[in-house]
Amino acid sequence: MTLLERDPKSPLTWSGNLPVTSRYTFGLAGEKFFRAIKDEGKIIGSYCKKCDHTYVPASQFCEKCLAEVSDWVDVGTIGELHTFTVLYEGYDGARLVQPEIVAFISLGDGGLIHRLGEINLDEIYFGMPLEAVFLPEGQRQGSILDIRYFKPAG
Amino acid sequence: MNERVAIVGIGWSGYRSKSADLSYKELIYESAVKAYADAGVDPRKDIQSFVTVAEDFHEGTSIFDEYTPDQLGAALKPVHTITGDGLHGLATAYMLVKTGQFDIVAVEGHSKASNILTLPEVTAYAQDPILNRPLRFNTHFVAGLEMNRFLFETGTTQEQCAAVVQKNRRNALNNPKAPYGADLTLEDILSGPVLSWPLGKRDSAEHSDGAIVMVLASESTARHLNDKPIWILGMGWCNDSPSLESREWGELPYIQKAAQIAYRQAGFRNPQGIIDFAEIDDTYSYKELQSLEALGFCLPGEAGILTEDGATEVDGELPVNASGGSLGMGHMIDATGLARALEVVLQLRGEAGLYQLEDVNVGLAQSWRGIPTTSGAVAVLAN
């Protein structure tokens, strides 16, 4: 049902856009987490004693009991594959020439989302150990991209 | 206020894959005047408060809520826009009547999805900007990860997910509002292009444009307005921790909690045997199965089997998405949950036409706010 009969020569639409650029502050825990990646090639979490829960990435507070968390723990660079997917579309919705393997890797009681590398699809299984592959020390800038990907451990 | 609250008016425009002829204001206007005529109310005199549901980035306009009053007849009246799914809007309108301060309240939700020319990027902008967005993954990866874990934990199969697509798109053939009706074989669905394996493109709902308006009233007022009031027996909503790093991947605890809240208000614990039919989230095929389990209609791992056995068909034990759902009608972005609720109202009024279910008295609507969120809502409605 339409309310209007349009003149085919009339202007139909107007297009607009907006450059959106924002700055995102890492915060106290985020800074510790990304400095450990950048300076030491380590993945750290934070431990809530009351809940016996290790947050990865490190968090300044416990979302379960809302206590401030101040015990920082090195959780190592090897986690377990919790779930994975093979992504066929890019950020803008265009079809990817080379599909990407994306996974959630459990570390502590949390984990990280990242891509997998040096791996064949048919060797993937739930629970498999995966190891973070870091950029060389001088190239790391303190971001999630300092980890290039996770690969089968060992 | 202990009075019950009823939905006394409904109106919609759409749904269509494109709506090049109408502006969003005209879509909303068309729905609003239908809903007001249906309820027998004059919006300028009778409706005391208005709720709208919208997201600035989906509208392409900052502070979009400023653009909602005029087409609803809401200028110089209390109006507020909430961000969330349409069912959150219905819950808000319900609460406004429950306060006892307003007898008649309207709620509006709409989708002009076809005008969002960069929807993948807009959705990706909802990813965590520090932990996830720098990886530049299309946001469907979240659904792919969730589906794969759900299949792993419950033993559900891709074929069972495809059976949801087959059912809902066939149901849509009987619904004149549904633009995506189709009679597909399981093979058609399973052999389609992959989106984020194990998720196929055909497991994922297309979008549609449209608008929905509902009028709610307190019990004493409702009795004067409409001979088919549809009662809200319970409404619950719940949000999990949004982070991809701390959420559950195989199940939907926030839908479970939202359902428990709604069921408690409605006075029951177990929906089996009480709810006659359901209109639930099927943004992705597996979501219908995962949601059925979270809603307590069956145990984890059973929803796929029940679907294959036909239990959720229009002539099954619990018809699910008889309207065609989002897979058949198109995903309506922020209005999706309101679209599900509208279908429940039509069924309970006996106005669903070709897809009218027999002997239905209590229906359930459930929604999810979409990737990458962990927000959902549940409504229990009765005639």
Ligand SMILES: [Zn+2]
């Ligand atoms: Zn704690």
